[in-house]
Amino acid sequence: MSVLTLTIDEHPVSAKPDETLLDIAHQNDIDIPTLCHLDGLIDVGACRLCLVEIEGSPKLMPACTTRPQEGMVVRTNTDRLKKYRKMIIELLASEGNHQCAVCVVNNHCELQNLAYAVGLVYVRFPYLYPKKTLDATQESYIIDRDRCVLCTRCVRVCSEVEGAHVWDVAGRGISCEIVADMNQMWGDSDACTSCGKCVMVCPTGALIKKGANVAEMEKETDFLKYIVTARQKQEWVGEYLKEH
Amino acid sequence: MTVEELRAVAQREQLRKQNCKSRILTCQAAGCISCGSKETKDAIARGLKEQGLDKSTEVIGTGCMGLCGDGPLVIVEPEGTLYKQVDPLLGSRIVQEHLLNGNAITSHVIPPDDPFFASQQKIVLEHCGRISAERIEEYIAVGGYEALARVLTEYQPQQVVSEITKSGLRGRGGAGYPTGLKWGIVQKAVGDQKFVVCNADEGDPGAFMDRSVLEGDPHKILEGMAIAAYAVGSSQGYIYVRAEYPLAIERLRMAIKQAERFGLLGNRIFESKFNFRVDLRIGAGAFVCGEETALLKSIQGQRGTPRPRPPFPSESGLWGMPTLINNVETFANVPPIILRGSSWFASIGTPKSTGTKVFALAGKIKNTGLIEVPMGIPLRDIIFRIGGGTPEGTTFKAAQTGGPSGGCIPEEHLDLPVDYESLATVNSIMGSGGLIVMDSESRMVDVAKFFMEFSVDESCGKCIPCRVGTTHIHGLLEKISCGKATQEDLALLEELCVMVKETSLCGLGQSAPNPVLSTLRFFREEYTSVLKETERFIPSTSNEAATPHAS
Amino acid sequence: MKSGGNRTKEHPSGDNRFKLLDRSITKHQSSGSALIEVLHAAQEIFGYLEEDLLVYVARALRLPMSSVWGVATFYHLFRLKPKGKHTFVLCTGTACYVKGAGEIQHAVEKLCGVKFGETTPDQNISLISARCVGSCGLAPVAVVDDAVVGKLTVTDAQVRVDQWKHQPEEIAQ
Numbered sequence: 001m002s003v004l005t006l007t008i009d010e011h012p013v014s015a016k017p018d019e020t021l022l023d024i025a026h027q028n029d030i031d032i033p034t035l036c037h038l039d040g041l042i043d044v045g046a047c048r049l050c051l052v053e054i055e056g057s058p059k060l061m062p063a064c065t066t067r068p069q070e071g072m073v074v075r076t077n078t079d080r081l082k083k084y085r086k087m088i089i090e091l092l093a094s095e096g097n098h099q100c101a102v103c104v105v106n107n108h109c110e111l112q113n114l115a116y117a118v119g120l121v122y123v124r125f126p127y128l129y130p131k132k133t134l135d136a137t138q139e140s141y142i143i144d145r146d147r148c149v150l151c152t153r154c155v156r157v158c159s160e161v162e163g164a165h166v167w168d169v170a171g172r173g174i175s176c177e178i179v180a181d182m183n184q185m186w187g188d189s190d191a192c193t194s195c196g197k198c199v200m201v202c203p204t205g206a207l208i209k210k211g212a213n214v215a216e217m218e219k220e221t222d223f224l225k226y227i228v229t230a231r232q233k234q235e236w237v238g239e240y241l242k243e244h
Numbered sequence: 245m246t247v248e249e250l251r252a253v254a255q256r257e258q259l260r261k262q263n264c265k266s267r268i269l270t271c272q273a274a275g276c277i278s279c280g281s282k283e284t285k286d287a288i289a290r291g292l293k294e295q296g297l298d299k300s301t302e303v304i305g306t307g308c309m310g311l312c313g314d315g316p317l318v319i320v321e322p323e324g325t326l327y328k329q330v331d332p333l334l335g336s337r338i339v340q341e342h343l344l345n346g347n348a349i350t351s352h353v354i355p356p357d358d359p360f361f362a363s364q365q366k367i368v369l370e371h372c373g374r375i376s377a378e379r380i381e382e383y384i385a386v387g388g389y390e391a392l393a394r395v396l397t398e399y400q401p402q403q404v405v406s407e408i409t410k411s412g413l414r415g416r417g418g419a420g421y422p423t424g425l426k427w428g429i430v431q432k433a434v435g436d437q438k439f440v441v442c443n444a445d446e447g448d449p450g451a452f453m454d455r456s457v458l459e460g461d462p463h464k465i466l467e468g469m470a471i472a473a474y475a476v477g478s479s480q481g482y483i484y485v486r487a488e489y490p491l492a493i494e495r496l497r498m499a500i501k502q503a504e505r506f507g508l509l510g511n512r513i514f515e516s517k518f519n520f521r522v523d524l525r526i527g528a529g530a531f532v533c534g535e536e537t538a539l540l541k542s543i544q545g546q547r548g549t550p551r552p553r554p555p556f557p558s559e560s561g562l563w564g565m566p567t568l569i570n571n572v573e574t575f576a577n578v579p580p581i582i583l584r585g586s587s588w589f590a591s592i593g594t595p596k597s598t599g600t601k602v603f604a605l606a607g608k609i610k611n612t613g614l615i616e617v618p619m620g621i622p623l624r625d626i627i628f629r630i631g632g633g634t635p636e637g638t639t640f641k642a643a644q645t646g647g648p649s650g651g652c653i654p655e656e657h658l659d660l661p662v663d664y665e666s667l668a669t670v671n672s673i674m675g676s677g678g679l680i681v682m683d684s685e686s687r688m689v690d691v692a693k694f695f696m697e698f699s700v701d702e703s704c705g706k707c708i709p710c711r712v713g714t715t716h717i718h719g720l721l722e723k724i725s726c727g728k729a730t731q732e733d734l735a736l737l738e739e740l741c742v743m744v745k746e747t748s749l750c751g752l753g754q755s756a757p758n759p760v761l762s763t764l765r766f767f768r769e770e771y772t773s774v775l776k777e778t779e780r781f782i783p784s785t786s787n788e789a790a791t792p793h794a795s
Numbered sequence: 796m797k798s799g800g801n802r803t804k805e806h807p808s809g810d811n812r813f814k815l816l817d818r819s820i821t822k823h824q825s826s827g828s829a830l831i832e833v834l835h836a837a838q839e840i841f842g843y844l845e846e847d848l849l850v851y852v853a854r855a856l857r858l859p860m861s862s863v864w865g866v867a868t869f870y871h872l873f874r875l876k877p878k879g880k881h882t883f884v885l886c887t888g889t890a891c892y893v894k895g896a897g898e899i900q901h902a903v904e905k906l907c908g909v910k911f912g913e914t915t916p917d918q919n920i921s922l923i924s925a926r927c928v929g930s931c932g933l934a935p936v937a938v939v940d941d942a943v944v945g946k947l948t949v950t951d952a953q954v955r956v957d958q959w960k961h962q963p964e965e966i967a968q
Contacts, residue, residue: 044551044552044706045551045552045707045749046706046707046708046749047707047708048707048708048709048747048748048749051747059746060746060747061552062552065552066552066554067554080746083743084743084746084747087739087740087743088708088709088747091708091709091712091713091716092708092712094712094716095711095712124736125716125719125736126716126719128712128715149708150705150706150708150711169547169705171705172530172547172703172704172705173700173701173702173703173704173705173711173714173715174700174703174705174711174712174715175705176705176711
């Protein structure tokens with residue numbers, strides 16, 4: 001496969017054509033904030049945090065779905081981008097009920113970390129105070145839709161990796177929410193295997209383990225990479241199975 | 245069917261028409277139907293029967309005749325007399341006085357030199373209101389499917405693409421992407437199968453151009469699609485039409501069936517190796533599905549949420565296959581370009597925006613209806629010459645183009661030529677062709693709020709800037725409108741609008757702030773005059789601040 | 796797994812309308828990509844999309860339940876609740892807005908005591924707002940019990956709705 005060269009933030013870097021700008025940036029220790037992206041899941045380009053400037057392109061492009069081109073000049077951290085990232089987090093903060101002090105993922109929350117990273121100190125927009133539902137009918141887990149940022153990682157992990165497709169997005173616009181099966185209680189879901197992958201990939205306190213206290217729960221998302229790679233390469237499949 | 249058979253059908257139909265002493269055309273488009281044109285048609289038919297004229301005179305229902313505000317419209321041929329506001333009573337009088345006694349009822353005749361028609365040039369609408377949309381023979385008699393025949397018997401696919409490229413035709417859905425270039429990309433793209441999709445999800449409120457074409461001349465769209473399919477190498481087409489247009493759906497279904505029966509859709513068309521089928525897909529009420537990637541998802545039965553491009557549908561569209569998507573009006577331009585040549589088409593309009601554009605005139609304007617004008621015509625001519633200006637006693641304030649993605653254009657920019665580039669310079673867009681006139685009664689903050697309410701309601705919710713951003717823009721406009729906002733709120737509104745415009749995922753989000761940005765640019769004092777002072781304390785019970793300024 | 800295999804058998808409820816629905820499903824070869832077409836058919840046959848009906852469709856097309864619910868709630872023309880006896884569909888397009896659809900909206904809402912998008916508690920009147928119905932030349936436009944009414948005035952709208960209010964049974968006055 002051919003190798004391309006391009007420039008990211010003044011650094012010359014090399015890339016394969018099928019990688020994304022985000023992959024390439026990460027390989028070269030260039031940090032681009034993300035929220036809906038997760039290694040192992042198909043990218044949707046929805047959160048707009050990883051937008052980058054590309055010389056010659058009038059539009060900002062999401063790094064997670066944009067492929068490199070020879071000679072491309074990419075900027076990931078201009079003042080304009082920083083301002084927009086901060087505003088995106090500000091919008092998210094106003095949309096849900098994100099009271100960190102009483103959240104089980106306090107100090108282990110991706111949204112909270114992003115807010116620190118972009119330097120968000122106060123929110124200029126009125127809080128929307130959603131009145132969405134909390135569902136604790138599942139035996140081990142809880143979904144609190146007021147803390148959901150609609151990144152759809154749970155939807156994708158359940159469909160792409162677990163293959164159960166319990167979750168999907170319902171409604172549209174500002175009233176979008178994540179639903180289980182036919183908009184029923186999670187505990188009543190026939191499709192759910194209780195595997196907990198959705199809980200582990202959720203960036204906020206929207207999907208949590210039962211019994212965890214405030215600031216107790218840490219999420220682990222690396223497992224996904226291993227599962228997906230192992231599946232692609234059939235790493236965990238016994239030799240006799242591979243042969244047959 | 246062979247080319248000779250097609251011509252024989254045309255001749256038979258022309259002969260049949262000549263044998264009719266007169267023909268009465270009644271507009272049966274949605275606009276006229278809703279003011280009773282069905283009853284008018286029945287009354288005329290009854291009148292003819294009573295007078296014994298039903299053998300020599302034919303009554304047919306046609307598509308839109310243009311002047312929707314004066315419906316129901318009726319044309320008496322061969323004289324070509326156009327009557328307005330023909331209720332059933334007048335319908336029977338026309339039979340009696342015009343047909344029997346030979347005297348036109350002058351009080352209801354629209355003269356052919358009426359300025360409404362004078363500046364128009366019809367390519368897309370050439371048959372609308374002239375032929376019955378329900379009989380394929382009538383379309384064939386006016387040269388229908390002749391372009392397809394020519395392409396299949398004389399052209400290589402590459403020649404078709406180059407003809408369209410040379411014509412300078414640009415996408416009529418709003419963005420104005422060069423059509424020939426798009427066709428060329430799909431033609432060169434590699435895929436087991438390719439698709440041709442007609443975007444008939446005309447969702448802009450105030451726009452009814454596509455609906456009129458679909459209702460009035462559906463075969464033209466099928467022919468345009470078939471030519472495109474031949475050019476790009478596709479054998480399957482879809483028309484995605486909104487469910488709000490039941491009549492257009494019915495006429496399209498009928499047209500597809502007839503074309504199949506005549507062998508103009510299906511296998512081995514004109515005895516060539518070319519096969520092409522068309523299926524309808526009905527929308528279910530989502531504006532965002534007009535965006536091409538959302539439209540593709542909807543055709544595949546999914547939530548109509550857009551995805552980032554690239555990959556563009558021309559490389560990876562329906563089921564991952566190369567897919568050509570064009571708008572109704574774009575396809576309607578294709579047969580005339582093939583028949584009359586690309587240089588003829590390129591000579592109309594301006595060098596960068598060739599051909600004509602159909603506009604739907606509505607709002608505070610005397611002549612509401614459907615018009616087609618050459619590109620580059622000044623807006624002022626459209627509104628004041630063709631449209632007749634605002635009704636008596638009111639003054640023009642702004643023209644809104646491009647629907648919720650466009651902007652409001654004030655008086656001082658009315659001499660702007662209507663083309664893709666010029667409209668963009670004033671924060672508006674050509675859009676699909678809705679043109680709504682506002683007079684001094686319209687408060688621009690409220691107009692912006694109206695459009696933002698639309699965008700909030702139609703946002704798919706996938707990306708954060710559009711989902712949450714439009715909600716807050718609407719909230720800020722509400723606050724300004726009722727006099728509770730400060731200078732800081734206005735600054736925040738502007739900052740947020742620019743951010744939503746630059747960061748949203750799809751065209752809907754990226755253009756959603758346009759109505760705010762354009763009204764802020766041209767009618768800023770309407771925003772600033774209702775701001776309250778920042779520092780001063782105003783008790784929350786004070787309603788004075790909420791009183792709108794004099795309108 | 797529950798498959799669509801036994802779907803051609805009689806529906807347990809004995810409801811014959813399912814046969815009609817099955818015809819539409821078969822026409823589309825039980826393909827998941829025909830979901831929107833099938834939901835249109837289901838709504839036409841049953842009037843609205845009840846949860847059980849959606850489950851039936853999901854199984855017949857072999858789609859995840861949540862996908863079907865996601866699609867049914869994404870598109871505004873799909874109704875999850877029954878419609879009232881009468882419907883007043885007000886066009887909220889730009890031309891109608893400029894010509895005063897807003898005042899009609901407020902007047903009708905006040906008269907019915909429910910907002911657009913809702914149905915009166917007695918299931919008598921549904922107020923529905925429509926995106927442009929494409930009759931802008933006649934703005935403001937409403938579709939009153941399936942008849943398009945152009946150049947509508949506030950009083951005209953009130954009279955029409957008021958009639959419905961007094962029609963059904965003895966309403967205490």
